């Protein structure tokens with residue numbers, strides 16, 4: 104990759120982002136507006152989709168005079184991109200690489216500069232995480248990934264990482280854990296469900312001496328899980344939020360555990376659509392396939408922050424996970440996974456769970472209980488029923504059953520809600 108992009112360019116980018124971090128807030132906002140106007144002009148001029156859709160909505164890039172004017176541009180859905188990905192590709196930029204999301208075959212393309220930015224941003228993030236966790240050199244890092252390509256760009260081996268191991272989620276977890284026992288990583292990059300499984304492995308006698316840093320991404324995280332990792336590993340915890348389409352991290356948790364948006368690369372809004380707040384992404388750097396006001400399919404709210412950590416960039420609060428991971432009640436209400444998580448979190452003896460909506464009016468709760476005694480199981484089951492009644496999951500036939508374990512999806516993620524009702528699935532895929 105360096106050959107293609109030039110080491111000099113990477114160093115230049117690194118200096119640019121370092122300088123950016125030290126700018127006062129008003130200057131950062133001016134830059135964000137400048138970048139927004141620039142990419143909007145580019146998208147309007149060089150992509151078929153934006154040209155047509157903005158003309159129809161009677162707006163042009165000249166209408167963007169402030170960051171707030173972003174809301175004048177039409178929203179874009181995943182379905183719009185899937186219908187004709189080529190219409191989003193700029194006619195004056197070539198793509199260097201492309202990735203498909205886990206849920207669709209749509210290719211998201213990125214130009215050479217975007218790939219360089221992703222690499223530089225990864226290195227800068229890593230060095231700040233290492234600093235936070237007191238790791239200096241000779242680090243053994245472990246990343247859990249599916250695609251080796253994405254994994255390598257997520258955790259690039261640098262001068263500080265002495266040994267880098269990449270394991271695939273597709274492998275059996277017990278086998279992963281025995282390799283980790285042998286490798287003894289200082290830093291682990293993985294999905295939250297994997298980290299929780301690994302924490303249980305350690306609690307049950309697995310070997311762990313020196314994990315100092317845990318970086319979680321890709322699934323919804325709750326505070327109980329973060330506390331568990333801290334207690335089990337004695338490590339610094341960092342949470343990241345990103346997506347295949349964004350290439351780079353959209354937000355990263357600060358030491359106060361607030362998710363700060365990276366405003367040097369993105370403008371993130373939250374917009375009420377239907378009955379939920381959707382996260383709407385505008386990427387400011389990918390000129391090959393600009394995504395402007397893209398409904399990324401995640402629920403949450405973005406607010407201006409005055410965080411004790413000192414950062415002033417907006418933060419994502421009430422992140423509620425993917426829209427597709429919601430229950431659809433017969434009266435049309437949505438129950439996002441995060442709401443269920445709030446109910447399930449405090450139930451003692453409940454290790455893991457998954458909800459499967461089998462039909463319009465039927466839902467099944469699969470529960471993994473700690474102490475497998477019958478009394479304990481029925482106690483957990485009744486607490487679950489009480490909990491969901493409290494958040495008004497009504498009008499549904501609720502089944503509760505104990506299971507041995509919750510299996511991850513082929514991509515390594517564990518879903519809290521599996522939506523098997525066809526009509527609900529269709530409604531959630533559009534969000535409208």
Ligand SMILES: [Zn+2]
Pocket residue numbers: 357358359360361363410411412413414
């Ligand atoms: Zn902060």
